[in-house]
Amino acid sequence: xxxxxxxxxxxxxxxxxxxxxxxxxxxxxxxxxxxxxxxxxxxxxxxxxxxxxxxxxxxxxxxxxxxxxxxxxxxxxxxxxxxxxxxxxxxxxxxxxxxxxxxxxxxxxxxxxxxxxxxxxxxxxxxxxxxxxxxxxxxxxxxxxxxxxxxxxxxxxxxxxxxxxxxxxxxxxxxxxxxxxxxxxxxxxxxxxxxxxxxxxxxxxxxxxxxxxxxxxxxxxxxxxxxxxxxxxxxxxxxxxxxxxxxxxxxxxxxxxxxxxxxxxxxxxxxxxxxxxxxxxxxxxxxxxxxxxxxxxxxxxxxxxxxxxxxxxxxxx
Numbered sequence: 001x002x003x004x005x006x007x008x009x010x011x012x013x014x015x016x017x018x019x020x021x022x023x024x025x026x027x028x029x030x031x032x033x034x035x036x037x038x039x040x041x042x043x044x045x046x047x048x049x050x051x052x053x054x055x056x057x058x059x060x061x062x063x064x065x066x067x068x069x070x071x072x073x074x075x076x077x078x079x080x081x082x083x084x085x086x087x088x089x090x091x092x093x094x095x096x097x098x099x100x101x102x103x104x105x106x107x108x109x110x111x112x113x114x115x116x117x118x119x120x121x122x123x124x125x126x127x128x129x130x131x132x133x134x135x136x137x138x139x140x141x142x143x144x145x146x147x148x149x150x151x152x153x154x155x156x157x158x159x160x161x162x163x164x165x166x167x168x169x170x171x172x173x174x175x176x177x178x179x180x181x182x183x184x185x186x187x188x189x190x191x192x193x194x195x196x197x198x199x200x201x202x203x204x205x206x207x208x209x210x211x212x213x214x215x216x217x218x219x220x221x222x223x224x225x226x227x228x229x230x231x232x233x234x235x236x237x238x239x240x241x242x243x244x245x246x247x248x249x250x251x252x253x254x255x256x257x258x259x260x261x262x263x264x265x266x267x268x269x270x271x272x273x274x275x276x277x278x279x280x281x282x283x284x285x286x287x288x289x290x291x292x293x294x295x296x297x298x299x300x301x302x303x304x305x306x307x308x309x310x311x312x313x314x315x316x317x
Contacts, residue, residue: 003125007137018048055139235263
């Protein structure tokens with residue numbers, strides 16, 4: 001284990017908690033500490049700091065873990081401070097109090113009243129678990145690395161990091177990029193596995209989505225329209241709009257009624273539409289649609305998107 005190897009090196013800091021022996025540990029936080037205190041003070045290698053957190057973070061990096069020196073941006077301190085590990089691990093859900101979880105080798109132990117007599121004042125990596133103590137690899141115990149036995153009573157809890165990721169995430173220009181077809185394939189395969197009856201039905205002739213597009217015209221002028229589609233039991237309305245010059249004359253109601261009638265003729269039993277709260281919610285409610293759900297602040301300007309459904313009149317139950 002990386003932590004055992006580093007602990008057994010018996011490296012020591014100087015009187016300033018700095019020095020060449022422990023600089024590999026201190027280096028992991030110098031830039032982050034500079035940013036945190038808005039200075040370049042920690043660029044001076046003669047400047048040290050309490051480094052038990054740096055030792056653990058260094059061991060994590062060597063073991064393949066990758067996370068920011070300050071993973072909780074809203075918290076004041078970097079992971080050079082033991083309380084920052086506690087804050088971050090609690091927020092992310094991988095802190096385990098001693099009252100609810102037994103320690104395991106590889107856990108990061110957070111200690112109370114070990115170094116300064118304060119809560120969360122020291123930390124180390126669990127190497128072995130014994131009935132009366134945990135053996136931990138630590139840095140900065142008496143300004144040196146080593147293996148130390150800690151009674152369970154001094155442990156506040158354990159940070160159990162998720163396994164290091166073996167994958168990366170990258171942005172691609174669009175859905176035609178290589179790999180996107182695989183994503184679609186995996187979803188299809190999953191759907192076939194969990195809902196084969198529905199997937200078979202979609203494959204049958206006549207069960208694909210069919211456009212249902214209506215235009216209302218006054219002479220050669222288009223006064224309004226509805227863009228929708230039907231599939232299986234559902235009419236899905238994408239867009240309906242009326243020329244401002246022809247509003248409040250019943251065109252929208254007529255378009256909706258005709259779309260519903262044609263959808264019923266195709267075997268639909270339900271209709272669905274979504275609309276912004278400043279668009280047509282009152283119109284759809286006036287024509288029998290009921291709110292099925294809403295998403296607040298959809299436009300990031302405080303306006304909700306409303307989702308409506310309706311049981312179509314004349315449909316076969």
